[in-house]
Amino acid sequence: MDERAALALLADELEYAGDDAAVVDDLVVTTDMLHETTDFPAGTTRYTAGWRAVGASLSDVAAMGAEAVAAVAAYAAPEFDGEELLAFVRGARDVCDLVGAEYVGGDLDGHDEFTVTTTAIGRFEEQPVPRSGATPGDRLCVTGTLGRSAAALEYFALAQDGDEKEGKDGNNTERANELFQFEPRIDAGRALAPHATAMMDSSDGLARSLHQLGEASGCGFEVDASCVPIAESLREATETDDEALERATTFGEDFELVATIPEGMVEVVREAVPVPISVLGSVVPREDGITMDGEEMPDRGFTHGSG
Amino acid sequence: MDERAALALLADELEYAGDDAAVVDDLVVTTDMLHETTDFPAGTTRYTAGWRAVGASLSDVAAMGAEAVAAVAAYAAPEFDGEELLAFVRGARDVCDLVGAEYVGGDLDGHDEFTVTTTAIGRFEEQPVPRSGATPGDRLCVTGTLGRSAAALEYFALAQDGDEKEGKDGNNTERANELFQFEPRIDAGRALAPHATAMMDSSDGLARSLHQLGEASGCGFEVDASCVPIAESLREATETDDEALERATTFGEDFELVATIPEGMVEVVREAVPVPISVLGSVVPREDGITMDGEEMPDRGFTHGSG
Structure with missing residues (x-):
């Protein structure tokens, strides 16, 4: 089992x-x-x-x-x-x-x-934010950037190989450790809480998070690939934009918040939340599926046990 | 280390x-x-x-x-x-x-x-009970009985040996499992809290608990061996009274509460606490040491890590 x-x-x-x-x-x-x-x-x-x-x-x-x-x-x-x-x-x-x-x-x-x-x-001050409240028309948002942990693994691997990334100097192990530390989004979560209709963290990867939110809320999502906030460190650690996007959306372990908010509240949320918020796309009806630039986003990523 | x-x-x-x-x-x-x-x-x-x-x-x-x-x-x-x-x-x-x-x-x-x-x-409703408040003159109390887990280990061992305790019938494994379950003394702890000057659980054994309370409170203890509430199951699982007393005071893993209470409060506490309370002895000055029937109780028992 x-x-x-x-x-x-x-x-x-x-x-x-x-x-x-x-x-x-x-x-x-x-x-x-x-x-x-x-x-x-x-x-x-x-x-x-x-x-x-x-x-x-x-x-x-x-x-x-x-x-x-x-x-x-x-x-x-x-x-x-x-x-x-x-x-x-x-x-x-x-x-x-x-x-x-x-x-x-x-x-x-x-x-x-x-x-x-x-x-x-x-x-809690008021109520916990559920995973189940996303409604078609809501905007899909994410805090910070995606891909720091994926980049960290690249640098850990380079350090293990005793190699140096071309064009990079400095200590790969040190860089990897820095990227592996992150700020838990407590302040952002509290600021999002009064507005978010659904929320979770991105620890299993954006794609899997969307599948989990979609299942809980009975909705789909459409994502604009150009709006995915790929971490600069991941761009540096990967060869192509496609590779960076793939890792940023499926690798996970990033501990950003993925939230849905009513369309009219985006600017209010941006004002209230102390970290950058990217609007990646929208909540759509369940039957429209979970897509990025019109293509299905498969349910791929980390599986962390929790029971 | x-x-x-x-x-x-x-x-x-x-x-x-x-x-x-x-x-x-x-x-x-x-x-x-x-x-x-x-x-x-x-x-x-x-x-x-x-x-x-x-x-x-x-x-x-x-x-x-x-x-x-x-x-x-x-x-x-x-x-x-x-x-x-x-x-x-x-x-x-x-x-x-x-x-x-x-x-x-x-x-x-x-x-x-x-x-x-x-x-x-x-x-908490009010304040946590510290380990540090025991004062010479206080009475030393323990909830329930000591030795169920020590007895359980005997029955687990017998079951492993495929043996049956002389004079006992039934399933040793089942008996051991029953003895290994216990009621955490939450209600007793809450009822003791307003009166106890110091408290901890007996999970490391009575002897070690007294050394820990003694160190935290800067006191000693004198224990009357005849007042130690030895579990009936331990008496049945051991050959002699001395062996039962030794296990009851040093084996630990029993999760009873060891508390000190001002002398005049013993009856009040007995009324308030929903499990039997045994008065084992008294708090004495630090220089009088930790003794049972006049003999030093060494700091022996389980060491559970906690940090």
């Missing part, structure tokens, strides 16, 4: 099976387990790992439009190297500081593989 | 390093990672694993005197067996139901070893 089948099985048991986060009273809670072999490419520093693991959970809080309150991490490793552990904690704390959450430590544990489970807690 | 050394290192970085749980605003948050090889003896059902893993985190909430709000779990296994996964979720949900918390699922993940990280969230 794969993760999707397992989630389907749990859907009868758990209200939030498959969602990024669960809502209890005025709180939102989200947890994720990450492993060295699958989630942290060779070259990822423990500082970046702490930042990224905790940041990913904070991104799930952002996707609900909530304030970030706190994060904890359970840290398991074959042995406790003092410097690595401190670096992890500092990365975790720095990403929390960036969004006004408190990093409160957690659990230490011996384990054969470096494994981290992070949990973040948020609090 | 072992877990204790790692915790000492983190003490400069994290306010709650080494504590069972952290406090943020009116919330308490606690997380624990458990592994099949170290935490779930052969014979532990997934239902029991779900109950116990989530129950352990709820016990940390109880130890702070807070109401239990919610729990999540990240569940990792080599493959997702539908029945196992459902059993885990039901065990997790049943222990939450018992204490009025909502079990909201979490994350599914492929991993070579069955590994679970649970996080529980509680909320």
